[in-house]
Amino acid sequence: MTAAAPRTVRSLLLLAPLLVFLLAFFVWPLFSMMSQSVSDTAVLRLLPRSAEVLAGWDRTSPPTLPMQQALMEDLRAVDDDQALGDMVRRLNSARSGFRTLMGKTTSALGDTDNPPADLVSIDKRWGKPEFWLAIADALSPLTDRNLLAALDLGRNAAGEIEHLPADQSVNSVILVRTFWIAALVTFFCAAIGYPYAIIAASLSGWKRDLMLAAVLLPLWTSLLVRTAAWFILLQEQGLINDLLRWLRLIDAPLPLIFNRTGVIIAMTHVLLPFMVLPIYSVLITIPKNLMPAAASLGAPPLRAFLRVLLPLSLRGVASGGLLVFISAIGYYITPALIGGPGDQMISSIIAFYATGSANWGMAGALGVVLLVATLLLYSVYARLSADEPGRR
């Protein structure tokens, strides 16, 4: 026991850089992203008096004078522009129009020479219950609205969960599409990468080096450059179409860009190394004499492959497939540049909320949905690969 303690301390010290790295760059960002998606304090923090008064409101009748006075008092007390901005953004996201309404209201309240009697006299929109409803709904410190909205759900006026209209929210469609594109890319990577890895592993000397370099070189080129190169190759007046037309194989240019075909081609190329390398590393550990041994026992080549080489190398295919799939579901640049509007993946929606509208709660919620879906798939993979015959 006493001898073990210093050893533990020492090994912890050795691990310290890793642990610090994990905490700082993995656990903490993940945690803060998740908490962004459910925390909803932007309004409550600035409107404590209104929160008390609004608790007694019946949610349908026009706003009473005490409600308006409480809100005016709260707004006068705000001295932090950025906090005010957070609140206005939160409210405008629930009800369009709060931006200009709040701008008008705060500047009217700042006019000390002739102070307004009530809010309705500043802007008649304050007389509408909808705007007060948006405030009342934003007063609880925790919310499920982002998570619900990420799944195309929302609460109606009575507080029941219901589907959002199909013309307003299509996150689930895009999420399914994301997984479908990732699955297709994984399939094509395996279909191309597996034979490639077998040939590379069966060669030796400079031939093997050449084949590996052909996989590794693109990996060292920036993703953006490779995507831009595909853009040039695939476009209507691009190299591929020009060549096909020169060869008289086609009359009109093939639509290769701004559609699913282009996205799949480019993503398969970009992600291929992640499939080839794990398979290759498994293949070179398989003893070379196994296939001749199978043949000497009378197995024809196909049977020997199916019974010996394939089961032994499946582990590489599985880990390559997982790598490719998980990288593919987060793809952003390639679908954005090569794809059409029907090929955008969930990351483009997340990017819109994160950078376009600064709605980090929604970006976090979509991230959580993606994370949970990925973890579910990973657990399926883990279960499948545990039963797989190649693993001992």
Next chain:
Amino acid sequence: MKTILKSGILAAAALALSASLAAPSFARDLTVVSWGGNYQDAQREIYFKPFAEKTGKPVLDEAWDGGIGVIQSKVKAGAPNWDAVQVESEELALGCADGLYEKIDWDKMGGKDRFLDSAVNDCGVGAIVWSTAIAYDGDKLKEGPTSWADFWNVEKFPGKRSLRKGPKYTLEFALLADGVPKDEIYDVLGTEEGVARAFKKLDELKPNIVWWESGAQPLQFLASGEVAMTSAYNGRITGINRTEGKNFKVVWPGSIYAVDSWVVLKDAENKDAAQDFIAFASEPDNQAKLPEFVAYGLPVKEAAAKVPEKFAKDLPTDPANMTDAISLDVDFWIDNAETLTQRFNAWLAQ
């Protein structure tokens, strides 16, 4: 003993590494951010380089594609790594309301009277008046489109179209194509039926639209023949004609103009130098050089007067170009951008 030594060295190395990460970096040079492409190339020649020579300090320049979230994350993280940024009008309005920008020192800029009214803001100084308009290749289309209705007419003008991905401009253009008079665009768009009408009109053209996101893309599409006509920033259209000898035409009726402004990010390291830079870029003599490179209108009145006639006719501020153009309604978009973008994304994905 050896292992203890080793772990000691490792721990020390880790400490040194984390210390070097945490230590304040060297003072950053003034960083100016604009919209890239030939526009920023021009700005580099007439603003960035001369200002660096004048002050004797380097000026870094970066490009961005807009988005209030980008600015917000930089400011909220503390010590933003950009100083002066050129923003679109609604990023100016949103960021100013949210306290993301420094207040402008208007005395430094030479007083508010020097500028067009629309270029004056507590948080921003107008940099250019720019326009989004239809562009087409005059060498390929002898008789080109003259309105948004023509843009929608794929029988008369076969070929694909390109529009900026997002509801802003797109919905306005759809309503114009549907015959809504230019003065009623935002009244119609303010109603649920108006929004539905715009999306219905967009449905007609949807199979033929290629969407663009950064300002250089539409002209690439046009140059490569990928699309027959596109919406584009007017300055880039004229710019590519001058630099690459293209014959791209601008359709002014139905174009939408707006003011881009310089802002200084809140608590930026070089915020004073950034204000000096903006003052430098607002000097009439400096600003008057811009139209020679890119055809954007000038918000400093004295500078606009100095522009030679041959360049002035290409500017959005030219009276002939302004007649049938529309001014972007910033208030409408700061209220409705989020819901309409959600709806637009949903429409795109269907």
